Amino acid sequence: MLDDFKRTCEDHTSPEWGYYLYLCTLMEREPSYVDRLTIEVEQIFKMHPDDSMLFWVLLFLKEEYYQKPAERLEAVRDWMRYDNSPYFYLEAYYLIWQDPYLLTKLGTFETRILYWTAKWGVMTRDIAIQVTGLVAGKKEYHPFLYRILEACYEVKPDDEMLTTVLGYLIRSQCFGAKYHHWYELGIEREIRITSLYEAYLLSLDGRKLERVPKMIQMYFQYDSGLSWQQKAVLFVNIIAAKKIQPDVYQKYLPIIERFAMEQLEAGHVDDNLAVIYDEMFAQGIINADIAHWASEILFTHKVICTDSRAAKIEVYEYACNNADNKEAVIRNGAAYFTVHTKDYCLIMEDIYGNRFCGDIGYYEEPLMDIDGCVKKCMEFAQEELPYILYSMQQKGGEEVDDPDFPGVWAVLKSPLVSDRYKRDVAEQVISFYRKRKYEAGCLTGLDHKLLSTASRRMLMQYLTEEHLYETAYRMAEECGYEHMDTAACVSLCSYAIHTAGFEEDDFLLGFAEYVFYRGIYNDVILIYLCKYYNGATKTMAEIWKAAGEFDIDTFDLEERILSQMLYSTDYIADVEDIYESYVKGGGRELICMAYLSYFADAWLVRDMVVPEYVFEQIFVRYQEGNPLNDACKLGLLKYFSEKEHLSDVMYRASDELLEEYTSQNRYFDFFLEFEKKLRLKYHLYDKAFVEYHTDPGRKIMIHFSLDGEHYEQSLLNEVYDGIFVKEFILFFGESVLYYMTEQEKTEEKITESACLNCRNVPDEESHGRYEMLNDMLMHHAMGERDAQKREMKQYYGMQMVTKEVFHIL
Secondary structure, three states: OHHHHHHHOOOOOOHHHHHHHHHHHHHOOOHHHHHHHHHHHHHHHHHOOOOHHHHHHHHHHOHHHHOOHHHHHHHHHHHOOOOOOHHHHHHHHHHHHHOHHHOOOOOHHHHHHHHHHHHOOOOOHHHHHHHHHHHOOOOOOOHHHHHHHHHHHHHOOOHHHHHHHHHHHHHOOOOOHHHHHHHHHHHHOOOOOOOHHHHHHHOOOOOOOOOOOHHHHHHOOOOOOOOHHHHHHHHHHHHHOOOOOHHHHHHHHHHHHHHHHHHHHHOOOOHHHHHHHHHHHHOOOOOHHHHHHHHHHOOEEEEEEOOOOEEEEEEEEOOEOHHHOEEEEOEOOEEEEEOOOOOEEEEEEEOOOOEEOOOOOEEEEEOOOHHHHHHHHHOOOOOOHHHHHHHHHHOOOOOOOHHHHHHHHHHHHOOOEOHHHHHHHHHHHHHHHHHHOOOHHHHHHOOHHHOOHHHHHHHHHHHHHOOOHHHHHHHHHHHOOOOOOHHHHHHHHHHHHHHOOOOOOHHHHHHHHHHHHHOOOOHHHHHHHHHHOOOOHHHHHHHHHHHHHOOOOOHHHHHHHHHHHHHHOOOOOOHHHHHHHHHHOOOOHHHHHHHHHHHHHHHHHHOOOOOHHHHHHHHHHHHOOOOOOHHHHHHHHHHHHOOOOOOHHHHHHHHHHHHHHHHOOOOOHHHHHOOHHHHHHOOOOOOEEEEEEOOOOOOEEEEEEOOOOOOEEEEOEEEEOOEEEEEEOOOOOOEEEEEEEEEEOOEEEEEEEEEEEOOOOOOOOOOOHHHHHHHHHHHHHHOOHHHHHHHHHHHHHHHHHHHHHOOOO
């Protein structure tokens, strides 16, 4: 086979050729031949310095390697920095196995080789002896080194090796439960090594109870450098074995008591301390200081979380202020928290800040016997808030009673208690006081802002019934009065009005208005409302009506009602009675004129039905010569136009007013309703008017046609605010088609269309030219040609006489 490879291999510089040369040295051991091939292999290795096979071959060919194991081991050490081939582990182990003294230190390389040795179970006693000397200086823990020592002890299980293992563990501070068996074995073997007893307790599993060796019990009967957690482990084990070792328990009891008090004062708690505290309370060891220190610790709960996602918990307790919500970090799947009542919830949070309420599995329970301990502690610390909260929630749905009140007031005043819980307690207190009919003065200290609407109503009602008006009114100012009974509102409001000396106050005025709306009131409330109330016109009218039943002076209220109605144009049904009462009370002329003007305008513009007395009073003022505005004068004139018969004074007034407005060229459609004499006097007999009503100041165009085909347009004249008039002269049978347009923003809108007809029948007593023309048209329409010709001759003769007699100046 070697000959075949020699013939076929063409590359004599390849690693395979180098390995072939190594095999040749095994076949032929002549020294000069071996040296020559070794040199050739070295040359090939220089061309392939990373080839593991060539390096391994040289370990057996180079003289300095196979004759000097130390140099050979050093070469392997250097090579294994880059190559972890099992062949080199085996080669290094072989060298150490042959000569353990080659192990002069425990570096990284040596640790790797020894760990490989331990892993494959090929540790020897000689190697273990050598390791014993080297590990003495090691102070840092390394899992490989611990495994090496375990393997060493397996092949050399004597006290010397055990001492080496214990020393290493103590120096590297390895006090976990997994190392406890070493310390336990050291105590059994009575190994003399510093800190062994402390290490035994430090490594003791706090979750297990086991009998503590007597040597440990004696050693720690006096003070030691243990942490409180490890002392607690020791004492719990002593308590657990008190029936088996009662003498040890009795010796340690004073130490345990002193330790428990120190830890209570420091506020420490865990599973072991909870057992110690329970034992202390069971022994009756308690005083005021202990009760005070235990007020928080007693209520500690432990939560065990089965989900690895959970990093911490937040505790939300109904009775506690939200600002004081508690947090606890979860360590090794467990956390501790404090709650005083049963109404709470736990929120889990993972390392990313995500929160979970019901998706993460957990189990929680109190650490201590809360019921038994609280009863004993409350004898010494009744004023402690945690005890009070716990005892109150133990009552369940029962109401508070006399013995509870010291604690109740402490709860209501504490900033640590949530508002919602205070509200529940306060409501029970109010109900209790009312049922027992106790003095209500104590309730004035309640923070009524916390109460629900129903409770505020109950408290304000009770305070008012007990005539504690000042507190009740202060509550009303801060919380409102809407939830009080009507009778209580009347009583409280009347008190407040008297207390204020009937001075104006916005809140009190609103209170009085609210009471009035409820439908039950008294004269005090009505007097106050009559003096100061300004509100809806209808409401003021209702107040006026109610005040009339109590014979209260309503003059100021009447003036406010009338003024507001005139400005708001909010008409009310009782306005006539209110005005009449106001006038009887000596109402101001300005208000009276505004009132009369309002109705006159409404009558003129909107054809509103207006009481007769309005025009009667306007007429009186007109006769007295008092100045009147257009609304009053035109309203009076329209009123006269609808009279079937005018008295002499009315006729004269109508004459004067017609003269005034026609002289101003201001005509209205109702002018045509006057009797014939006035129409003739002011040349109204030949006129027809188109009257249009809208908002004042608008631009109104009339589009009209006399022949029904061609339309003209004209701007309407605004003769009064909102009244526009166009004048036409029409003869018998003529008509005008028209429509109105209003300008709205950018467009014109048609708002009205109609036809104006002239149906004036000529009067036989009238012989003016207009009547004569009307006669001609009427005869023509009726086919009376002879009568038409007579009228035409008569009209022509009148026209000729007029030309002869009258000349234009």
